[in-house]
Amino acid sequence: MQDIHVIVAGAAGEGIQTIGDLLVRLAAAHGYAVFSWKEYESRIRGGQNRYAVRIGMEPVNAPLSEADILLALNKGALAKYEKLLKDNGIIISPEKDNRDRFLSIPFADIAKHEIGQTIYANTLAIGALVSALGMDLEITKGVVKNVFSKKGEDMIDKNIQALVEGFNRAGRECRDRCPWNLPLREDRYYVLTANEAIPMAAAYAGCRFISAYPMTPSTGIITFLAKEKDRLGVFVEQAEDEIAAVNMAIGASYAGARAMTATSGGGFALMVEGISLAGMTETPLVVVLAQRPGPATGLPTRTAQGDLLFAVNAGHGEFPKMVLAPSDPLDAFYKTVMAFNLADQYQTPVILLTDQFLADSHFSFKDFEPWDVTPKFHWAGTGNHNEYKRYRLTESGISPRLYPGQSKHLVCADSDEHNEYGHITEDLEKMAPAMAKKRMLKLDMLKKSVHPPEEVATKGADFILVSWGSTRGSVLEAISLMRGTGVKAGMIHFTELWPLPKYEFPRGKALYIVENNASGQLSRLLRSQYNISSRGFVHRFDGLPLTAGYIRRVYHEHNG
Amino acid sequence: MSTMDDYQSDAEIQWCPGCPNFGILQAFKKAFVSIGKDPHEICLVSGIGQAAKLPHYLKCNFFNGLHGRAIPVALGVHAANPDLKTIVVAGDGDCYGEGGNHFLHTLRRNPDITVVVHNNEVYALTKGQASPTTPKGERRTLQFNGVQVPPLQMLAVAILHGCTFVARGFALEVDHLQDLLVSAVEHPGLSLVEVVQPCITWGTHPLKWYQERVRIVKEDYDPTDRSAAMELAMTWGETIPIGILYQSGPVETFGHDYRHTVTDRPLTELKPLDKGLMEKMLSEFRL
Numbered sequence: 001m002q003d004i005h006v007i008v009a010g011a012a013g014e015g016i017q018t019i020g021d022l023l024v025r026l027a028a029a030h031g032y033a034v035f036s037w038k039e040y041e042s043r044i045r046g047g048q049n050r051y052a053v054r055i056g057m058e059p060v061n062a063p064l065s066e067a068d069i070l071l072a073l074n075k076g077a078l079a080k081y082e083k084l085l086k087d088n089g090i091i092i093s094p095e096k097d098n099r100d101r102f103l104s105i106p107f108a109d110i111a112k113h114e115i116g117q118t119i120y121a122n123t124l125a126i127g128a129l130v131s132a133l134g135m136d137l138e139i140t141k142g143v144v145k146n147v148f149s150k151k152g153e154d155m156i157d158k159n160i161q162a163l164v165e166g167f168n169r170a171g172r173e174c175r176d177r178c179p180w181n182l183p184l185r186e187d188r189y190y191v192l193t194a195n196e197a198i199p200m201a202a203a204y205a206g207c208r209f210i211s212a213y214p215m216t217p218s219t220g221i222i223t224f225l226a227k228e229k230d231r232l233g234v235f236v237e238q239a240e241d242e243i244a245a246v247n248m249a250i251g252a253s254y255a256g257a258r259a260m261t262a263t264s265g266g267g268f269a270l271m272v273e274g275i276s277l278a279g280m281t282e283t284p285l286v287v288v289l290a291q292r293p294g295p296a297t298g299l300p301t302r303t304a305q306g307d308l309l310f311a312v313n314a315g316h317g318e319f320p321k322m323v324l325a326p327s328d329p330l331d332a333f334y335k336t337v338m339a340f341n342l343a344d345q346y347q348t349p350v351i352l353l354t355d356q357f358l359a360d361s362h363f364s365f366k367d368f369e370p371w372d373v374t375p376k377f378h379w380a381g382t383g384n385h386n387e388y389k390r391y392r393l394t395e396s397g398i399s400p401r402l403y404p405g406q407s408k409h410l411v412c413a414d415s416d417e418h419n420e421y422g423h424i425t426e427d428l429e430k431m432a433p434a435m436a437k438k439r440m441l442k443l444d445m446l447k448k449s450v451h452p453p454e455e456v457a458t459k460g461a462d463f464i465l466v467s468w469g470s471t472r473g474s475v476l477e478a479i480s481l482m483r484g485t486g487v488k489a490g491m492i493h494f495t496e497l498w499p500l501p502k503y504e505f506p507r508g509k510a511l512y513i514v515e516n517n518a519s520g521q522l523s524r525l526l527r528s529q530y531n532i533s534s535r536g537f538v539h540r541f542d543g544l545p546l547t548a549g550y551i552r553r554v555y556h557e558h559n560g
Numbered sequence: 561m562s563t564m565d566d567y568q569s570d571a572e573i574q575w576c577p578g579c580p581n582f583g584i585l586q587a588f589k590k591a592f593v594s595i596g597k598d599p600h601e602i603c604l605v606s607g608i609g610q611a612a613k614l615p616h617y618l619k620c621n622f623f624n625g626l627h628g629r630a631i632p633v634a635l636g637v638h639a640a641n642p643d644l645k646t647i648v649v650a651g652d653g654d655c656y657g658e659g660g661n662h663f664l665h666t667l668r669r670n671p672d673i674t675v676v677v678h679n680n681e682v683y684a685l686t687k688g689q690a691s692p693t694t695p696k697g698e699r700r701t702l703q704f705n706g707v708q709v710p711p712l713q714m715l716a717v718a719i720l721h722g723c724t725f726v727a728r729g730f731a732l733e734v735d736h737l738q739d740l741l742v743s744a745v746e747h748p749g750l751s752l753v754e755v756v757q758p759c760i761t762w763g764t765h766p767l768k769w770y771q772e773r774v775r776i777v778k779e780d781y782d783p784t785d786r787s788a789a790m791e792l793a794m795t796w797g798e799t800i801p802i803g804i805l806y807q808s809g810p811v812e813t814f815g816h817d818y819r820h821t822v823t824d825r826p827l828t829e830l831k832p833l834d835k836g837l838m839e840k841m842l843s844e845f846r847l
């Protein structure tokens with residue numbers, strides 16, 4: 001079976017979120033792998049948004065451009081998204097149209113007259129989709145009952161009635177126009193977003209404190225931890241601004257609690273002084289930077305990979321720092337645990353770079369067993385110090401870390417250049433350079449903790465796509481698309497961006513660097529670090545994620 | 561029992577000789593002895609400025625962070641370990657200027673910490689520019705024709721926004737200040753102590769000017785009277801009232817929901833999450 005791609009399009013507040021979420025559940029309940037991503041305007045009502053759902057036999061966690069089915073809830077949605085429909089695709093919509101590809105079902109009218117209230121229009125639409133997709137009505141009823149279980153008998157009955165009505169209407173309309181069929185399968189998948197994986201991983205890693213200021217697309221992380229306070233036990237504080245957020249997290253970390261914050265570009269800009277503070281005071285800190293297109297407020301709800309160099313260079317002065325960019329929610333789980341471990345081990349900030357696409361998209365996994373990386377703590381132990389010095393100069397650069405109140409030993413931290421006790425120093429001859437050197441020594445150690453990039457099909461490849469972070473799924477799919485037409489592409493994918501690992505690029509292969517930004521930030525980073533040159537680029541910077549089709553098209557445009 | 565010597569730091573003091581900050585330092589040591597906490601049970605948090613150097617001159621835990629950001633760091637410390645006596649030491653520029661937003665919102669949070677503001681009506685460390693508390697009309701090194709705008713009245717703001725302990729002290733009234741600090745630290749909830757701390761280098765008036773004006777509030781003054789407290793908080797001129805201006809409460813403190821439902825112990829004492837729980841949570845995503 002070829003993957004089926006459904007686009008649900010409509011105004012904000014019109015129900016596309018409910019319909020999309022339910023469709024994801026339904027596909028999973030039928031035993032299919034789903035991938036979904038969202039694209040929405042920065043407003044609460046109106047506008048035109050899309051919720052795209054990809055359904056397949058195997059998880060392919062990448063967005064598609066062309067749709068098989070467009071469920072357009074209004075005229076504007078139809079106008080905006082119809083161009084994405086494949087030639088043999090169909091449109092389900094309350095709008096009237098005589099073309100053959102059109103299933104015209106006036107959801108709201110039917111809901112009002114047949115069921116009693118227009119609020120059932122969305123369930124009617126679901127019924128129509130289920131029918132067009134060839135899903136099972138009984139399974140669907142079960143899922144719908146479950147979803148509305150808290151709403152009372154009457155609501156459940158009405159929803160089921162609406163579902164069946166939509167299902168039957170579309171059934172009659174579909175005739176021979178809906179070739180899809182999704183019979184029940186045994187398979188079950190884990191379906192989750194990075195904004196769900198990261199907070200779970202953080203709590204697992206031992207994070208006990210999060211402070212953040214709401215900013216799309218990072219807000220889901222603190223919200224998840226607030227919602228799960230009783231199970232995960234994380235102290236959650238909505239700060240008055242991002243400066244407070246990062247400083248609170250630093251305070252909590254200094255006092256012994258693993259701590260984090262999460263934000264997006266503008267908020268991260270406000271946190272930068274704090275990141276430098278964590279570097280200077282050698283306080284472990286994990287910051288999630290969920291990217292969206294800038295500059296300034298940019299496109300608040302869209303996606304981009306525009307802050308790579310900003311993250312790598314964040315913070316005045318020189319201090320060690322790590323930047324990790326996970327490629328999917330499973331990788332995000334691993335990298336989150338790794339971030340807390342390394343922040344603790346090297347007593348320094350670690351930045352987790354995600355983006356709106358990764359934060360909000362549902363990815364499917366056959367297995368989700370992220371247990372290879374386990375939480376590790378690096379406390380110094382209170383017993384073995386004749387005289388405790390928080391910033392003792394050591395060979396490794398790592399000083400013994402205790403927390404205040406743990407023992408009689410006093411823990412003194414300072415943002416000024418300091419001596420081994422944590423007191424201000426202006427000793428330029430010995431202490432200042434020794435401290436600077438000690439901090440930078442940790443960067444050399446950190447370098448040893450990073451892994452080389454992932455290589456896929458590089459041997460025998462004619463050229464290699466080089467990518468980072470959340471674009472992995474699309475690049476992998478692009479490679480297989482190209483291979484299908486005899487074009488031998490490979491992939492080198494980076495998820496550990498700073499410090500960069502020791503790595504030798506395969507010799508003599510043309511490199512094409514693929515990024516969700518305009519200026520080629522990975523290119524610049526790689527050029528400075530590995531002295532490589534690339535043959536070409538694939539950049540996308542319209543606020544939408546890279547798709548395999550897009551990558552292939554741009555590659556061929558450059559190469560005839 | 562601790563003694564003054566227990567809080568004696570070896571760090572070299574960088575203040576100008578004769579600065580009233582020394583009085584505040586002395587009051588702190590005396591207060592710590594009265595409170596009966598050992599150095600390791602106390603955590604001082606400061607930002608940047610002359611005042612913010614004070615933690616270096618006392619022996620206890622401290623976090624000397626960024627200009628303006630002492631309060632959020634202190635909130636994090638207190639959230640992580642409510643057993644520590646967390647005390648913020650800040651200048652008026654540090655606390656009311658650069659960190660003004662944190663100050664405002666922390667009034668609402670009511671954390672069980674103490675904030676001590678050295679009010680010298682100037683940015684001393686950066687060489688004498690106006691601060692948010694510089695009186696209108698007074699000249700500073702950047703305000704050649706005098707400050708054009710009125711000063712902030714943060715003690716009044718604190719009372720207005722529910723701070724349940726608001727006091728004003730004077731750096732040269734060491735014993736009185738000691739008592740204020742003891743009461744402040746022992747008060748459940750946020751306590752604010754603003755200390756009149758004349759700057760002998762950049763200030764407009766000689767010490768005598770302050771000594772003549774400072775008046776300890778009368779014995780029979782009722783600090784639970786909010787309007788009277790507002791009045792005194794805004795009094796700065798012919799007289800400068802010092803003492804506990806306002807005290808009420810107790811009211812719910814920062815993190816009370818968490819403290820009641822998860823733990824009232826330091827967060828370091830929480831057990832690691834069990835892998836079984838994580839598997840259970842993840843299984844909820846298996847659709």
Ligand SMILES: Cc1ncc(C[n+]2csc(CCOP(=O)(O)OP(=O)(O)O)c2C)c(N)n1
Nearest residue numbers: 608609610611627651652653654683684685
């Ligand atoms: C972000 C930032 N901005 C500016 C400064 C420079 N700076 C250091 S202390 C200070 C003002 C100090 O005034 P105050 O807080 O009243 O303390 P005082 O020195 O008077 O005790 C300024 C502006 C800084 N360190 N950091």
Ligand code: SF4
Nearest residue numbers: 575576579610759760
């Ligand atoms: S500059 Fe003013 S506040 Fe600073 S130490 Fe000197 S006298 Fe004190």
